[in-house]
Amino acid sequence: MERVDLILTDIDFVLTMDENFTEYKNTSIAIKDGKIVDIGEDVKNRYFGKTIVCKGKIAIPGLINTHTHAAMTLLRGYGSDNPLKVWLEEYIWPVEGQFVSYEFVKDGTQIAVYEMLRNGVTTFVDMYFYENAVADVLNKLGIRGVLSTGILDFPTPGAKTPDEGIAKTEEFIKEHKGSEYIYPAIGPHAPYTCSPETLKKAMDVAEKYDVLYHIHISETEFEVQTVKEKYGETPVKHLEKIGVLNSRVLAAHMVHPTDEEIELLAKKGVKVAHCPESNLKLASGIAPVPKMIEAGVIVGIGTDGTASNDDLDVIGEISTAAKLHKGYWKDPTVLNAKQALAMATREGAKAVRLENKIGTVEKGKKADIVLIDANQPHLNPLFDPYTQIVYSSKGLDVDTVIINGDIKVLNKEVLVIEKDYVLDIAKKWKEKIEALNKATQR
Ligand SMILES: [Zn+2]
Structure with a gap:
């Protein structure tokens, strides 16, 4: 068993988005040092480390x-x-x-x-x-x-x-x-x-x-x-x-x-x-x-x-x-x-000329991965994951976001920046802009 930084297990679908549109079903991804080191059913048996169980999720590149x-x-x-x-x-x-x-x-x-x-x-x-x-x-x-x-x-x-x-x-x-x-x-x-x-x-x-x-x-x-x-x-x-x-x-x-x-x-x-x-x-x-x-x-x-x-x-x-x-x-x-x-x-x-680093879920690429929560009525029945993402889902169906191997969003919650903080900023600027608007109208 090899230690890695993060393992995503039991993912319903992985859409690698490589040139052949390779996809995996019921599979796992191992991540180390910010990169994808392995993808496959047996990843669970070959690596250990922090694990997220991804049942009901579709993995796509960031x-x-x-x-x-x-x-x-x-x-x-x-x-x-x-x-x-x-x-x-x-x-x-x-x-x-x-x-x-x-x-x-x-x-x-x-x-x-x-x-x-x-x-x-x-x-x-x-x-x-x-x-x-x-x-x-x-x-x-x-x-x-x-x-x-x-x-x-x-x-x-x-x-x-x-x-x-x-x-x-x-x-x-x-x-x-x-x-x-x-x-x-x-x-x-x-x-x-x-x-x-x-x-x-x-x-x-x-x-x-x-x-x-x-x-x-x-x-x-x-x-x-x-x-x-x-x-x-x-x-x-x-x-x-x-x-x-x-x-x-x-x-x-x-x-x-x-x-x-x-x-x-x-x-x-x-x-x-x-x-x-x-x-x-x-x-x-x-x-x-x-x-x-x-x-x-x-x-x-x-x-x-x-x-x-x-x-x-x-x-x-x-x-x-x-x-x-x-x-x-x-x-x-x-x-x-x-x-x-x-x-x-x-x-x-x-x-953007970064195809050697990002854009697909492949071994050796940066671990920029998004998990979509497909376990919702508006995404089912699920015949084709591509169709479901493009025509049935919304951005807010994104459940987990990983960048360079680090978790930024988990269970639909942004971990790295607080929602209330962001709303306060928006309020502050709305007031400033409205005050300017009033001043110029006069
Ligand atoms: Zn523009």
Whole structure:
């Protein structure tokens, strides 16, 4: 018998989400030093250590949210149902202009992290300001984040110029490169808010330090039109022309690529973070995801910030995606349950270039594992676990969350951050934001 740190026994189903969609029934998983060391029926007989009995549970890889702005959780539901311009100019930007700070980002991130953990998210990709605050929260709680500060051509809360933003990102990368939980990235905001010069300088840094290039591309028709007028090309072609389209790029949204651009994305190895609920709520449109996957583009799932979603439930997001594209293409075979769940796991890991570490439940991978409580009436009878997760379950059916071998959620209770503490933070900021609102209306 070999001692390990944690054993998950008697799991009803393990959906490994590997390339062959290998699954195990009534099996056990052994975890040591943050990694999965063994999977199989006889694991129980060969290892000993702290044990969780997982009868009635489905194990899947920790979910990966490939695009969000965690701190914007403080603006959840604020100014909803307005035209985009009104929403941004009268609601979002005034609050951000007044309040965005280390404290704002730290507080907003803690609410977001509570929600993401409760919904089974073990890694998220963030772009906002004061990412050092996000890194501090994640390092303390032991949650993975691919973190980038938004770089724009106009002054931001953290940088007066894009060059300052790039320099600060370089410092951030040096500080966190090689960390267990923080994967630093560079985040030029979008092709219509960054000049070609800024975009190229950001790519130089991405290449120098071998990090992800996280950017919004082709989110709205307005963006496509603006880039066309300014540079004579649609966004993807514009980026190719200036030499920043390659496999480091994680493109959030990608709602309006042309067929030619989809081919280009596949050829260059660009990854996409599909954010269907945000695109629907902000009326941006419907991304041609089945076409992109067909062309060979890696597509992960993202919630975007809660100001435009309005939740961080990745299971809900893949459910929306699977149904949205069936309806749009009038074809029920499009984006099946396995593919949808892969977007939130294996493909999400590829999208952030971490497929060697996370995204599947396999020997040697990091022990980022989520257990779903399938022993509930709304998930039964259970003919197919993939179908049940994507179409019947909600994020709140997540029972246990393990990151790097450590238990973060158990019996549907978040262990690493207190619910009342999170609710107090939310209340504090609601009052501050409402007071600002009243002051500006006067
Ligand atoms: Zn975004």
